[in-house]
Amino acid sequence: MQFDSFADFIDMGGYAFYVWLSYGVTFGCLATLITLSIRQKRKVLIEIAKKITREQRLKETRGTNRESKT
Amino acid sequence: MWKWLHSYADPERAYKLSGTLLPWFSILAILLVGTGSIWGLLFAPTDYQQGDSYRIIFIHVPAASMSMAAYMGMATASFIGLVWQIKSADWAAAAIAPIGAVITFIALLTGAAWGKPMWGTWWVWDARLTSELVLLFLYLGVISLYASFEDKVLAARAAGILAIVGVINIPIIKYSVDWWSSLHQPSTIKITEKSTMSSDMLYPLLINIVGFGMMIGAITLVRYRTEILARNGMRPWVRELATAEEAK
Numbered sequence: 001m002q003f004d005s006f007a008d009f010i011d012m013g014g015y016a017f018y019v020w021l022s023y024g025v026t027f028g029c030l031a032t033l034i035t036l037s038i039r040q041k042r043k044v045l046i047e048i049a050k051k052i053t054r055e056q057r058l059k060e061t062r063g064t065n066r067e068s069k070t
Numbered sequence: 071m072w073k074w075l076h077s078y079a080d081p082e083r084a085y086k087l088s089g090t091l092l093p094w095f096s097i098l099a100i101l102l103v104g105t106g107s108i109w110g111l112l113f114a115p116t117d118y119q120q121g122d123s124y125r126i127i128f129i130h131v132p133a134a135s136m137s138m139a140a141y142m143g144m145a146t147a148s149f150i151g152l153v154w155q156i157k158s159a160d161w162a163a164a165a166i167a168p169i170g171a172v173i174t175f176i177a178l179l180t181g182a183a184w185g186k187p188m189w190g191t192w193w194v195w196d197a198r199l200t201s202e203l204v205l206l207f208l209y210l211g212v213i214s215l216y217a218s219f220e221d222k223v224l225a226a227r228a229a230g231i232l233a234i235v236g237v238i239n240i241p242i243i244k245y246s247v248d249w250w251s252s253l254h255q256p257s258t259i260k261i262t263e264k265s266t267m268s269s270d271m272l273y274p275l276l277i278n279i280v281g282f283g284m285m286i287g288a289i290t291l292v293r294y295r296t297e298i299l300a301r302n303g304m305r306p307w308v309r310e311l312a313t314a315e316e317a318k
Contacts, residue, residue, distance in 0.1 A: 002116055009112070013122035018187050022126045022180040023111075026133070030285070033172045037289055041296045042315060048303040049316035 079158045082307050085298045088291040095288035102281030106132075109274035117271075126184040128274055131259075132282035134177035137205060138240050140170040140286055144212070145237045148230035160226035161301060163233060164216050165293035169286055171209035178202060189253050197246035198254040201239055208236040222301060 003009040012019040110128030117124040144166040151160035181199065182192040193199065212229045219225035247256045258267040259275070267275075302308045 001112055002114065003112070012125065013116060015121060015123035015187055018123055018183045019125055022129060022183045023107075025179050025183075026129045026176050029172050029176055033169065034289060034292075037292045037296070040293070041299065044296050044300045045312045045315035048299070048308060048312035051303065052309055052312060 079156045081158060081298050081302045081305070084158050085295055088295050092288060092291045092295075095284050095291060099281055099285035099288050102277050102284060104281075106274045106276075106278030106281050110271075110278065114271050114274055115268070120188060123184065123187045126180050127271075128278050130177060130180040130184060131275060132279045133173050133180060134202065135279060136282045136286055137170060137174040137177050137202070138243060139283065140166055140173060141205060141208070141233075141236070141240060143290075144170060145233045148226075148233040151226055152230045152234070157223070157226075157301070158298070160223075160230065161297040162290070162294055163212075163230060164226065165290050165297050166286075167209055167212045167216065167229075167233075169289050169293065171206060171213060173282070173286065174202065174206040174209055178206065185253070194253055196252045196254065197250040198243065198252050201243040201246050204239055205236075205243060208232070208239060212236075 010016060010020075107128060111125055114125070114128075116122055144163045147159045147163040147166065150156055151163060178199075181202075185194075186192050212233050215232055216222075216225045216229040219228065246252065247254050259272070299308055299311065303312075
């Protein structure tokens with residue numbers, strides 16, 4: 001352990017702002033990227049599912065139209 | 071061997087294989103980045119010249135070196151996609167681009183936050199910094215080209231050509247500190263000779279470099295799987311997954 005106390009660790013030998021800015025932005029950016037990437041999968045699947053229901057509805061209405069003509 | 075490799079170009083197999091690999095990459099990434107960062111922040115000795123500000127190195131160097139490695143990965147995937155018309159390779163390139171952009175941004179930002187206390191300035195227009203900024207723009211160019219075509223085969227071709235042409239920037243970044251005089255220090259890790267860095271600083275750095283690589287691998291797998299699903303919405307196996315997801 002290089003630091004005597006927790007306050008010492010936070011202070012980073014007087015460079016606290018630069019060190020914690022770097023680490024903060026890095027892990028903040030990475031966390032955002034990871035969350036967005038994981039969520040994207042569900043979004044894509046829901047979109048495909050919506051398309052499927054739309055197609056089915058279209059097929060059904062087409063079927064009834066044909067029946068009414070005959 | 072080519073036949074065996076080709077079977078992994080099949081979207082469903084690629085989807086399943088990347089699903090199997092994902093937990094391994096994730097666990098390794100968390101372990102390595104955790105170890106490297108805690109070691110670097112708490113246990114690595116204070117630098118005699120730069121004090122504790124040098125601790126930024128444990129994320130700056132991994133981010134910078136991996137931003138170039140990820141670019142090479144993306145360009146290789148694009149090349150395979152362009153030459154052999156393998157769509158799964160194009161999707162891999164599309165999956166890597168946003169990750170590379172974020173990693174490059176991190177490299178630039180941590181570099182600026184390290185430059186301010188050590189050089190007295192956030193930014194200088196010297197070769198190393200400028201070429202790394204160009205790398206960020208290359209990633210953004212690839213992302214926007216891929217996003218701007220409805221036809222993704224065409225989009226991948228356009229983005230792929232940009233990615234391949236942009237490879238010229240990688241040796242420029244790598245050797246900029248040797249070719250031109252720069253505020254940026256030359257590399258301290260050497261492969262062929264002894265590194266100019268004490269080993270209790272070097273080990274956490276190496277661990278974090280490998281850790282960042284694993285993490286980029288893991289995020290790539292996540293995005294790659296989503297990209298496969300998005301591009302194969304007409305296939306029965308994807309439709310099954312979609313209806314199952316909607317029912318949730």
